[in-house]
Amino acid sequence: MLRENNKEIREKLFNEIKDLPIIDYHCHLSPKEIYLDEPFSDIGDLWLSYDHYKWRLMRSAGVDEKYITGKETTTKEKYTEFARVLARAFGNPVKEWVKMELKTYFSIDTPLNEKTADDIWEKTSQIIKENELSPRKLIKQSGVEYIATTDDVLDDLEYHEKLKDYEVKVAPTFRTDKLLEFKDVTYISLLANKTKIKMRGIESFEKAVKMRMDYFIAHDCKFSDIGIEDFPTKIASREEADLLIKDFLDKDALSKEDRERLQGYIFVFLGKLYAEKGIIMQLHLSSLRNPNMEMFNKLGRDTGFDSVGECVPARALSSVLNRIGEKKLPRTIVYTLNPTMYYQILTLAGSFPEVIPGMAWWFNDHERGIFEFLEKASELGHINGLIGMLTDSRSFLSYVRHTYFREILCDFLSQFYDGNNYSELLEVAKNLAYLNAKKLLKKRERMSVKKYMGIRSQKVNGL
Known part of the structure; x- marks a missing residue:
């Protein structure tokens, strides 16, 4: 329930930001459905x-x-x-x-x-x-400016290509969950087939991943993402990773400890690659995937049965960030599904200037959860450095959640009104509603243009 204190200021702030465009930098909308635009x-x-x-x-x-x-x-x-x-x-x-x-x-x-x-x-x-209400009509009515879909490393991005002239930018996100699972060699075989690279060890694996990364960048990718339930507490050396990959290719299996060490190496490799390519790294932590095996066997993954997982050890997260940042840490957004981890992430972000705490997400994007996150982010860091709302949704009606967030944000900010600081409150409201995400994208666009001029005119392998 919104507070009655400073109701006038809350409503004034909201009226000034409610119609700002939406940058949906993390969602699960289907680019195919957007392209086909078939009425519901x-x-x-x-x-x-x-x-x-x-x-x-x-x-x-x-x-x-x-x-x-x-x-x-x-x-x-x-x-x-x-x-x-x-x-x-x-x-x-x-x-x-x-x-x-x-x-x-x-x-x-x-x-x-x-x-x-x-x-x-x-x-x-x-x-x-x-x-004839359709995906594009709902997107337009919602005032959406940018959509970052969630796409597997091996996706052909056919519909992103077909949407390149659409008035709303629909860009892919480099999602590496399946790449990092190492449950069996099936996915690596698919990667080899996609890139026409024979998998012999870590060098060929890295070459194939780089090829796919360049393919995504050629389709205007600005974000990466990882959302596996495990986070590595051990990091293999490159020599160890080479032996582990070879052993995995030979035996089609890894021990739990070896898988964790290999995942640690790949986490670091990917982070360094993102820094080199100017890609924003997103880490979605503390989820428990498919805990109900009966329903997983019946319906498969991504059917709404995931839940909150354990906190990731702060030392493990800092170790990965330090290893990635040996040269340069990419701009990184770290989310947690477990709110008991807020203090770790918010204070760790204060130790790594390139790290941004991700907004209250999934099971936490209700009114109390958003308000709680804003409170802790303000107390432990600087609220004006946050990026703002994400839908994380598969529904084309979910853009009202940006309105929902903006109402809560204005309610939160209104409590700090002292009679003389309205302009500062409005600046923060606009930044979290839209401008910080816009600035983040513009910075990545400048980096991409500088580093990858002409990449569309080149033949990009790994289709």
Whole structure:
């Protein structure tokens, strides 16, 4: 609940930033869907096809999985179950987001529940049909300026290429989760096939990764990302990494300790590569991936079953950052899914000028979580150095979360109003809502132009 103290200042700040453009520097939207731009069929399709936040809410309320991801149920049946659950989801941010989504995109103020569900279904269906509501129309209506999708190292980026003349910049992110898993040699074999490089050891592995990195940069990549649940506490030397890669290629397996040491080396190698190429490194820490093996076996990964993991040891994180920074540390954004790690990350960022604490993320991007993060970031560092909100979403309606964040940000800042510092408060509000992300991108664009002039005119291997 927003505070009544300095309500006038809070609302004045919000009115000045609410319509600023959106830079969505980390999301999971599909570039294919953006390119094809096919109209949605109904509100159930829009809400419940991909949105893990809504799926988790339904599961938490005891809804049968067939009404969440089941192919045997219609979108209307899923929507009806969602409406029933949402009416009683007091305190969950999804309830507020749905209210904002209905108001923003459909001009509907009626709360969603069992009694109103059919009427809202009919009204939204009519608007979707009459306006042929599609991904690009929602992006435009939301005021989005830049979208960084999440893309595997081996993705062909076909749709990014097709979107190069689209008015909104849609750029890939170099996501290395599968590259670092080392569960079996399948992924390395795919990397070898993609790059036409025979894998013999660490040198050929690094050459192939560099080739893919250059391919992403040729498609205007500015960000990298890693979100595996393990963070290395040991770092192999290059000689050790070469032996480990060779052993892995030969035996199709690594011990837990050897995998960790190899991951440590690859973390450092990638960080140094990002610094050389001018890529922003994102580290998403403390997630527990696929803890429910029964549901993982049924539905696969990325179906909304991940959870909060243990804190990453601060010494391990600082060791990796130090090894990467032996020459130069790339601009780095460090997020944690476990809020008990905020003090470690916020104070560690104060020790590494190139490191920015990542905004409250995933299970923490509710009102109290965002406010708590802003409090700690202000107390332990400088709030004006933060980048601002990210959606981390697969939903094209999720841009209301930027409005949600901006409201909370203005509420937080208004408590510091002393009668004479409105201009400073407004500067910080604008920076966290938009300008800091814009400046970060502009800096990387200048570096990219300087280092990679003509890269599009060259033949880039590794397609």
